[in-house]
Amino acid sequence: MLEVIFHPQFQRNARKLPEMQQRKLVAFIERLRKNPYDPLLHTKRLSAPLVGLFSFRITRDWRALFRFVDERTIQLTQVAHRNDIYR
Numbered sequence: 001m002l003e004v005i006f007h008p009q010f011q012r013n014a015r016k017l018p019e020m021q022q023r024k025l026v027a028f029i030e031r032l033r034k035n036p037y038d039p040l041l042h043t044k045r046l047s048a049p050l051v052g053l054f055s056f057r058i059t060r061d062w063r064a065l066f067r068f069v070d071e072r073t074i075q076l077t078q079v080a081h082r083n084d085i086y087r
Contacts, residue, residue: 001033001034002032002033002034002036002072002073002074003033003072003073003074004029004032004033004073004074004075004076005069005073005074005075005076006075006076007075007076007077007078009077009078010064010076010077010078010079013078013079013080014079017062017079020059021058021059021062024058024059025058025062025064025079028040028041028056028058028064029076032056032066032074033074036054036056036066036068036074041056041057042056042057043055043056044056046065046086050065050086052067053065053066053067053077054066054067054068055085055086058079061081061082061083062079062080062081062082063079063080063081063082063085064076064078064079065077065078065079065085
């Protein structure tokens, strides 16, 4: 199982999510720990200017970004609406 660490910006934004998205996020973080490429996460490798980051889907409209710190550690960096997260 992977270790997950949280960027301060991720923590601030996660607290602002609607309640339903917060609950789903908690469940998806557990899936991420077990398998970052779980099909239910819809994990995507991002391209420029976000090279090195990956996204996963919380709901149809909400995404979380993460990066691999090393082979056993993932850092969650951002969570936001899909219209805003890739900017």
